[in-house]
Amino acid sequence: MQRYFVTKDSIADGIVTITGGDVHHIVRVMRMEQGDEIICSDNDKRTYRCRISSLHNEAIQATILEEYGQKSELPVAVTIAQGLPKGDKLEFITQKSTELGASCVLPFSARRSVPKWDEKKAGKKIERLNKIAKEAAEQAHRDRIPKVEKLHSFQELLGRMKDYQHCIVAYEEVARQGEPSLLAKALARVQRKQSLLVIIGPEGGLTPEEVEKLKEEGAALCGLGPRILRTETAPMYVLSAISYYFE
Amino acid sequence: MQRYFVTKDSIADGIVTITGGDVHHIVRVMRMEQGDEIICSDNDKRTYRCRISSLHNEAIQATILEEYGQKSELPVAVTIAQGLPKGDKLEFITQKSTELGASCVLPFSARRSVPKWDEKKAGKKIERLNKIAKEAAEQAHRDRIPKVEKLHSFQELLGRMKDYQHCIVAYEEVARQGEPSLLAKALARVQRKQSLLVIIGPEGGLTPEEVEKLKEEGAALCGLGPRILRTETAPMYVLSAISYYFE
Numbered sequence: 001m002q003r004y005f006v007t008k009d010s011i012a013d014g015i016v017t018i019t020g021g022d023v024h025h026i027v028r029v030m031r032m033e034q035g036d037e038i039i040c041s042d043n044d045k046r047t048y049r050c051r052i053s054s055l056h057n058e059a060i061q062a063t064i065l066e067e068y069g070q071k072s073e074l075p076v077a078v079t080i081a082q083g084l085p086k087g088d089k090l091e092f093i094t095q096k097s098t099e100l101g102a103s104c105v106l107p108f109s110a111r112r113s114v115p116k117w118d119e120k121k122a123g124k125k126i127e128r129l130n131k132i133a134k135e136a137a138e139q140a141h142r143d144r145i146p147k148v149e150k151l152h153s154f155q156e157l158l159g160r161m162k163d164y165q166h167c168i169v170a171y172e173e174v175a176r177q178g179e180p181s182l183l184a185k186a187l188a189r190v191q192r193k194q195s196l197l198v199i200i201g202p203e204g205g206l207t208p209e210e211v212e213k214l215k216e217e218g219a220a221l222c223g224l225g226p227r228i229l230r231t232e233t234a235p236m237y238v239l240s241a242i243s244y245y246f247e
Numbered sequence: 248m249q250r251y252f253v254t255k256d257s258i259a260d261g262i263v264t265i266t267g268g269d270v271h272h273i274v275r276v277m278r279m280e281q282g283d284e285i286i287c288s289d290n291d292k293r294t295y296r297c298r299i300s301s302l303h304n305e306a307i308q309a310t311i312l313e314e315y316g317q318k319s320e321l322p323v324a325v326t327i328a329q330g331l332p333k334g335d336k337l338e339f340i341t342q343k344s345t346e347l348g349a350s351c352v353l354p355f356s357a358r359r360s361v362p363k364w365d366e367k368k369a370g371k372k373i374e375r376l377n378k379i380a381k382e383a384a385e386q387a388h389r390d391r392i393p394k395v396e397k398l399h400s401f402q403e404l405l406g407r408m409k410d411y412q413h414c415i416v417a418y419e420e421v422a423r424q425g426e427p428s429l430l431a432k433a434l435a436r437v438q439r440k441q442s443l444l445v446i447i448g449p450e451g452g453l454t455p456e457e458v459e460k461l462k463e464e465g466a467a468l469c470g471l472g473p474r475i476l477r478t479e480t481a482p483m484y485v486l487s488a489i490s491y492y493f494e
Contacts, residue, residue, distance in 0.1 A: 070473070071473065072473040072474045096480060096483075099474060099475075099476055099477060099480050100472075100474070100476075100480065100484070101472070101474055139475065139477070140474045140475050140476070141474060141475045142474060183491070184491070225347075225348070225490040225491075225494050226317070226318065226319040226494065227319045227346060227347070227348055227387045227388060227389060228346075228386065228387050228388045229346055229347075229387070230346060230386070233343060233346050233347065233483070236343075236480070236483050236484075236487065237347070237483075237487045237490070237491075240483065240484045240487030240488055240491070241487055241488065241490075241491035243472040243484070243488075244430070244431070244472075244484075244487070244488035244491055244492070245491070247472050247473065
């Protein structure tokens with residue numbers, strides 16, 4: 001069943017009112033009619049199965065049938081801190097991280113990041129990434145839309161580490177040094193409902209200096225298996241492993 | 248260090264001779280010179296660290312320095328049987344499955360597969376996919392290049408199941424029925440060095456009839472977490488989980 005995210009105040013008296021871009025999606029893309037069922041989520045605690053009661057070009061109303069019990073959120077709140085990669089890879093990472101259950105994507109400018117965003121463009125880019133996260137969350141039947149945060153400098157990233165209960169750094173050199181189980185050890189320390197920051201370098205990886213600073217701030221270094229993963233594959237590996245481990 | 252796959256008979260008397268497309272890569276793309284080091288693998292059991300001793304436009308010779316000890320193959324031989332997806336997704340799946348350690352990619356025409364390949368095009372497409380697998384294997388520091396097999400019909404896929412010691416089907420309906428740990432149970436039955444066939448539907452999934460037939464042939468149905476994954480994300484989830492579990 002198709003899922004749509006609505007604001008909290010669009011749910012009132014057993015009726016959900018849908019406006020904006022989702023109206024076009026329901027009417028034109030899905031070609032739904034009165035009587036069809038959809039899932040509406042308020043992007044927080046409430047998710048309902050609803051039946052469409054009226055369709056107009058500006059707004060759609062749907063009657064709440066029942067609370068939708070199935071929960072689809074990862075038991076750990078995972079933030080993917082991604083060193084700014086080339087091209088449209090950040091869009092890909094946002095889409096796949098949303099599917100695989102991330103709570104947040106936090107791009108940062110790493111030493112080896114090739115693209116440089118100017119402030120004017122950055123706002124538009126982040127806006128677009130948040131739209132991608134919303135659409136991917138709807139398709140993946142998530143209960144929450146992950147947030148894509150503003151581009152952080154490396155210094156700002158260091159400052160944010162204290163906001164998380166655990167922090168791991170994907171660092172292929174550790175795997176090469178023959179210590180394969182560091183990720184398992186790090187995940188064993190994480191409890192359900194805790195927060196975890198996963199830091200991933202751009203193409204070419206983090207520099208030894210960056211890794212040193214992250215270690216000083218308390219991050220655990222982990223390898224992601226014996227093969228060399230591209231920067232955009234690393235978050236998928238970590239999120240899949242976390243889902244497998246906790247779910 | 249850059250890695251290249253060579254044929255077995257291009258290794259003789261302590262010298263590796265590289266010909267074909269890799270010459271262009273070494274000379275023009277990597278701009279390597281005499282004395283630079285590379286890794287050469289015979290796509291079977293032998294991987295060597297080598298030093299380039301001569302460069303010509305037709306062939307490059309490299310002297311073997313030592314056996315390269317680090318192994319990067321998954322301990323289980325995983326074949327991803329992928330229901331033919333839309334657009335260029337099979338290229339993406341081939342690249343990512345190679346990075347994540349698959350031994351083989353086997354595309355098949357599922358009931359809900361939208362693209363239809365004619366025989367003339369199919370050969371070229373499979374050739375291109377094998378080239379993508381080779382390049383991804385080099386970049387990921389694999390010891391073997393995964394094979395991309397010819398497009399199978401669903402009936403042919405059923406016939407191939409007996410070639411594998413274990414077979415699982417990614418089926419989201421199982422996850423919805425509230426049995427989250429079937430993948431873990433299935434992986435617990437797999438021993439190192441055994442072979443595992445992972446069957447994944449195209450967009451829209453496998454039909455209930457297809458799932459029934461696979462079940463009759465002895466496949467185990469598994470969910471891939473409580474979220475709905477796109478067809479191209481499912482193989483990555485399974486391979487990451489297998490790597491995490493076995494490595």
